Amino acid sequence: SQYCSQCAAPITRRIPPGDNRVRDLCESCGAVHYQNPRTVVGTLPVWNNKILLCLRAIEPRARTWTLPAGFMELAETTGEGALRETREEAGVEVELGSLYTVIDVPHVDQIHVYFLAHANTGDVDPGPESLDARYYDISEIPWDNLSFRSVSSTLRHYISDVEKGHFETRYYSLPPAR
Amino acid sequence: SQYCSQCAAPITRRIPPGDNRVRDLCESCGAVHYQNPRTVVGTLPVWNNKILLCLRAIEPRARTWTLPAGFMELAETTGEGALRETREEAGVEVELGSLYTVIDVPHVDQIHVYFLAHANTGDVDPGPESLDARYYDISEIPWDNLSFRSVSSTLRHYISDVEKGHFETRYYSLPPAR
Ligand SMILES: [Zn+2]
Ligand SMILES: [Zn+2]
Numbered sequence: 001s002q003y004c005s006q007c008a009a010p011i012t013r014r015i016p017p018g019d020n021r022v023r024d025l026c027e028s029c030g031a032v033h034y035q036n037p038r039t040v041v042g043t044l045p046v047w048n049n050k051i052l053l054c055l056r057a058i059e060p061r062a063r064t065w066t067l068p069a070g071f072m073e074l075a076e077t078t079g080e081g082a083l084r085e086t087r088e089e090a091g092v093e094v095e096l097g098s099l100y101t102v103i104d105v106p107h108v109d110q111i112h113v114y115f116l117a118h119a120n121t122g123d124v125d126p127g128p129e130s131l132d133a134r135y136y137d138i139s140e141i142p143w144d145n146l147s148f149r150s151v152s153s154t155l156r157h158y159i160s161d162v163e164k165g166h167f168e169t170r171y172y173s174l175p176p177a178r
Numbered sequence: 179s180q181y182c183s184q185c186a187a188p189i190t191r192r193i194p195p196g197d198n199r200v201r202d203l204c205e206s207c208g209a210v211h212y213q214n215p216r217t218v219v220g221t222l223p224v225w226n227n228k229i230l231l232c233l234r235a236i237e238p239r240a241r242t243w244t245l246p247a248g249f250m251e252l253a254e255t256t257g258e259g260a261l262r263e264t265r266e267e268a269g270v271e272v273e274l275g276s277l278y279t280v281i282d283v284p285h286v287d288q289i290h291v292y293f294l295a296h297a298n299t300g301d302v303d304p305g306p307e308s309l310d311a312r313y314y315d316i317s318e319i320p321w322d323n324l325s326f327r328s329v330s331s332t333l334r335h336y337i338s339d340v341e342k343g344h345f346e347t348r349y350y351s352l353p354p355a356r
Contacts, residue, residue, distance in 0.1 A: 003186035005179030005211070018306065021251065033183070036216045037250050039289060072215050073199065077282035077351045078289060099349035102277060102291075104255035111217060111256060113280075128196065169347035171277035173255045 006031045037109045041081035042069020045094045047119035050135035054089045057131045066147035082115045090133040091125025101154045104173035112150040149174050184209045215287045219259035220247025223272045225297035228313035232267045235309045244325035260293045268311040269303025279332045282351035290328040327352050
């Protein structure tokens with residue numbers, strides 16, 4: 001940022017006293033403008049052994065398939081945010097299952113969090129951020145046209161866990177793509 | 179915020195076109211200044227069946243005992259942040275164990291994430307944010323003087339899991355305190 005959001009004075013970038021990192025500082029009013037990673041929340045919705053994917057209408061990665069997910073908002077829980085994104089992107093109301101993947105993506109300052117979810121019908125009603133939404137059989141997942149590695153890795157873990165018949169929360173990090 | 183951090187014009191609060199929430203908008207340069215929940219990361223360090231707690235030197239909750247934890251920084255993973263906070267607050271290097279609690283605290287726009295951790299020695303070296311750091315036997319935990327409900331609930335789950343001999347990742351939300 002260029003200007004202080006509290007007093008409009010120009011921002012200085014330096015290490016504040018007692019800190020050990022460069023911050024956006026205001027020399028005029030003394031405000032320190034911290035920046036923090038953002039959390040993306042989503043679901044892996046299952047109906048009739050099929051998995052719901054959405055075709056992205058917007059950048060980044062327009063026209064690729066994703067699990068429904070988006071940035072967590074203020075005043076909501078991660079689970080509430082995951083349900084909201086599923087509703088907004090796919091028009092689907094799901095029952096939230098267990099916390100499934102927690103994925104660090106530090107090169108873009110994000111954490112991606114996916115919950116297992118259960119849908120009672122195969123109905124979809126894609127919202128403005130989606131060109132399409134449909135349930136894919138595990139054998140039909142469009143692996144070559146998925147949106148993000150957090151999506152593909154979550155799907156791979158799910159398919160592996162379906163085979164094992166046992167699901168547990170997984171935590172891992174994604175390095176920058178080669 | 180009062181002023182645009184990109185152009186210093188005054189901020190307007192309204193719902194942008196195509197959005198469904200009030201945002202901090204700049205009518206001058208068009209910037210939308212989103213706000214997102216922040217993530218607090220920490221560890222539950224165990225050495226010799228004892229648990230490391232730190233006596234907070236700073237507000238909020240100065241002079242109460244906490245697990246080492248703090249706000250996640252840009253460009254780090256949750257695990258790296260948890261190790262950093264443990265080093266900064268207690269002067270302790272731990273081996274990171276499994277992801278243990280993921281706790282929504284929506285009334286303060288936070289997610290708290292704790293990892294199990296293992297210490298190889300009982301040495302501590304409290305940093306400037308701590309008045310003290312010490313390993314507590316499970317029977318000696320200062321329940322009446324803990325810092326946050328995310329700390330006390332994580333400790334309660336841990337003690338229960340020690341008795342069961344089985345640890346798994348837990349996800350839950352904390353409502354506002356009465
Ligand atoms: Zn200022
Ligand atoms: Zn502006």
